[in-house]
Amino acid sequence: MTLLIGCLVLLVVAVVLLGLFQDLLYSALGLAVASIMLSIVLFQFGANIAAVFELSVCAGLITVLFVSTVSLTKDSDQKGESRLPARFLLPMLVVFAGVAFGGVTWLASHVAAAPAAAPHTFQDVFWGQRSSDVLGQIAIILAGVLGMLAVLRVKLQGGHHD
Amino acid sequence: MTEAVVGITFTGLLVFMIGVYLLFAYRNLLRLVLGVEVLAKGVTLILLAAGLHRGMVPLIQSLIVTFIIVETILAAILLSIIVISQRTNGSLDVRVLSRLRG
Numbered sequence: 001m002t003l004l005i006g007c008l009v010l011l012v013v014a015v016v017l018l019g020l021f022q023d024l025l026y027s028a029l030g031l032a033v034a035s036i037m038l039s040i041v042l043f044q045f046g047a048n049i050a051a052v053f054e055l056s057v058c059a060g061l062i063t064v065l066f067v068s069t070v071s072l073t074k075d076s077d078q079k080g081e082s083r084l085p086a087r088f089l090l091p092m093l094v095v096f097a098g099v100a101f102g103g104v105t106w107l108a109s110h111v112a113a114a115p116a117a118a119p120h121t122f123q124d125v126f127w128g129q130r131s132s133d134v135l136g137q138i139a140i141i142l143a144g145v146l147g148m149l150a151v152l153r154v155k156l157q158g159g160h161h162d
Numbered sequence: 163m164t165e166a167v168v169g170i171t172f173t174g175l176l177v178f179m180i181g182v183y184l185l186f187a188y189r190n191l192l193r194l195v196l197g198v199e200v201l202a203k204g205v206t207l208i209l210l211a212a213g214l215h216r217g218m219v220p221l222i223q224s225l226i227v228t229f230i231i232v233e234t235i236l237a238a239i240l241l242s243i244i245v246i247s248q249r250t251n252g253s254l255d256v257r258v259l260s261r262l263r264g
Contacts, residue, residue, distance in 0.1 A: 004166060008173040015180050015200050024192055031199055034177075038203055041170070042210060042226070046219050050226040054206070057230055062199065062237050069241040070192065073248040092183055093176075100175035107171060108163045111215065126224040133228045144235035151242045 004044060011037040019089050028066045035059035049122055163215060170211040178204030191244045191254045195237060202233045 011034050018030030035058040042051035120129075127134070163171075181204055184197030206226055213222025244254065251258045 001166070004169065008169060011203070012173060012176060012180075015177055015203070018196060018200065019180065019184050019187070024190075027193070027196055031196060034200070034203055038206060041207070045166075045210065045214055047210065047213075047223040047226065050223045050230070053227050053230045057234050058199075058202075062234060065238060065241050066192070066195070069245055072245050073192070073254060089180075089183065089187070093180070096176055096179040096183070099179065100172050103175050104168055104172045108168060111163065120220045122220045122223050125220040126227070129221070130224045130228075133224065137228055137231050140232055140235050144238055147239045148242055151239075151246055 004041065007037045007040045007044075011041075016089065016093060024070045025067060028063055028070065031066070032059045032063040035062075167211050167215045170207050170214070174204045174207030174211060176204075177207060180204075189256045191247065191256055191259075194256060195240050195244070198240070199233070199237065202229070205229065 014030045014033040014037065018027045018034070021027045021030065035054055039051040039055040039059065042048075042054055178201055181197050181199075181201035184200055185194060188194060188197070206229060209222055209226055209229065213219050213225075216222075247259065248254055251261070
């Protein structure tokens with residue numbers, strides 16, 4: 001329980017610091033730390049495969065993509081970017097915590113006790129009951145690849161015009 | 163609801179609201195992507211809490227894996243669009259995107 005509380009607190013701290021940092025590289029590191037804490041929480045409750053996905057994809061791949069994008073766009077303007085001053089985040093955090101506490105209290109009083117679920121393994125669920133999700137994932141990955149190709153094609157055409 | 167489910171739900175809601183704040187607070191496109199990612203972290207936590215409460219961790223694990231794939235593709239597409247937008251407009255300000263025409 002102590003490890004769970006520590007991970008959740010660190011996750012919130014990383015997310016808050018992510019919003020307060022002026023340097024986008026530090027913000028990317030904050031996002032990676034939040035992903036690592038989330039993967040530890042997932043691992044604690046037996047969601048091992050989801051934890052590995054979170055750790056490798058979110059903490060690894062997305063951070064690399066983000067840092068690459070920051071380095072590709074480093075010459076652009078990063079000043080005066082905030083619509084609300086960053087100092088508002090900490091007072092708003094108290095408001096958010098109050099709203100979240102109210103939501104959890106409401107859920108605890110309105111959500112019925114859980115029935116005993118039949119034991120399944122991840123493989124049974126993923127490949128048996130949720131096989132349509134696999135098709136959806138393949139379609140999304142193909143759509144992502146086609147989207148990247150479309151964007152790169154626009155970029156190449158723009159380069160020829162230049 | 164057990165104490166763990168309450169704690170995870172509370173943190174998930176809190177992180178989700180921080181993500182919404184980040185979306186409203188900044189005009190920089192890269193920071194908006196960070197806000198979307200923070201939102202995704204909150205949603206993952208709330209999904210985990212739902213699975214723990216119902217005792218369906220394998221089912222919710224498969225949903226989380228699907229969600230992570232969607233989140234990753236979304237981030238990759240958004241970041242590539244941001245690079246192209248910055249090359250085209252010379253700015254990362256989200257208001258510059260309003261100049262786009264059909």
